[in-house]
Amino acid sequence: MVKLYDFLLSGNCYKVRLLLSLLGVEHELVAVDLKSGEHKKPPFLALNAFGQVPVLVDGDVVIRDSQAILVYLARRYGGSDWLPEDAALLGKVSQWLSTASKEIANTVATARLHYLFGASIDVAAIEKQSYTVLKAIDEHLATRQWLECDRPTIADLACFPYIGLAADGKLSLDAYPNIVAWIDRIKQLPGYVGMPGL
Ligand SMILES: N[C@@H](CCC(=O)N[C@@H](CS)C(=O)NCC(=O)O)C(=O)O
Numbered sequence: 001m002v003k004l005y006d007f008l009l010s011g012n013c014y015k016v017r018l019l020l021s022l023l024g025v026e027h028e029l030v031a032v033d034l035k036s037g038e039h040k041k042p043p044f045l046a047l048n049a050f051g052q053v054p055v056l057v058d059g060d061v062v063i064r065d066s067q068a069i070l071v072y073l074a075r076r077y078g079g080s081d082w083l084p085e086d087a088a089l090l091g092k093v094s095q096w097l098s099t100a101s102k103e104i105a106n107t108v109a110t111a112r113l114h115y116l117f118g119a120s121i122d123v124a125a126i127e128k129q130s131y132t133v134l135k136a137i138d139e140h141l142a143t144r145q146w147l148e149c150d151r152p153t154i155a156d157l158a159c160f161p162y163i164g165l166a167a168d169g170k171l172s173l174d175a176y177p178n179i180v181a182w183i184d185r186i187k188q189l190p191g192y193v194g195m196p197g198l
Contacts, residue, residue, distance in 0.1 A: 002027040011161035012066035067097040070154040096155035109162040111169025141178035
């Protein structure tokens with residue numbers, strides 16, 4: 001059975017749990033105790049030398065990094081439903097996987113890390129950068145329902161959690177109605193599951 005090394009409050013782990021649920025893939029969650037540093041000790045480091053969750057194990061296949069795991073699961077269990085075959089569309093979806101791991105991780109997710117887990121940051125700078133990122137995404141969504149392909153893909157699942165959790169980082173989505181409507185659409189998907197804060 002598919003095994004996900006998981007931390008409940010992690011948006012990166014959540015995006016994987018969400019896709020597993022949307023795909024209806026039976027799986028086992030293995031809670032990793034980040035507070036005690038379990039992820040920095042040998043048994044876990046053998047799975048991911050970078051010492052981070054999520055990690056997915058499916059038989060002989062071990063994948064770290066939430067975006068990479070979404071790619072694997074989408075193709076392995078969803079055909080082309082969540083990840084298109086076409087080169088141009090694949091490129092378009094991939095640009096959002098990259099946006100999730102840099103622009104979103106370094107802004108809205110970092111603000112949340114500060115308020116929920118005490119990370120030391122320049123609050124004013126992160127807030128300003130967060131709103132720049134949110135504005136760009138809101139404008140992109142002004143003319144479309146989904147980030148790419150006119151349907152939900154892993155682009156949406158990769159970007160959605162930390163944006164949906166913006167309030168945890170004391171960021172308001174009030175000025176971004178297209179984002180708010182997009183979050184509502186994601187929450188309507190059959191098989192949707194939430195997490196604390198969503
Ligand atoms: N790029 C990775 C980032 C993973 C990541 O930042 N994981 C966090 C939890 S959300 C973690 O394990 N933090 C503990 C640490 O880095 O020590 C991904 O998308 O999975």
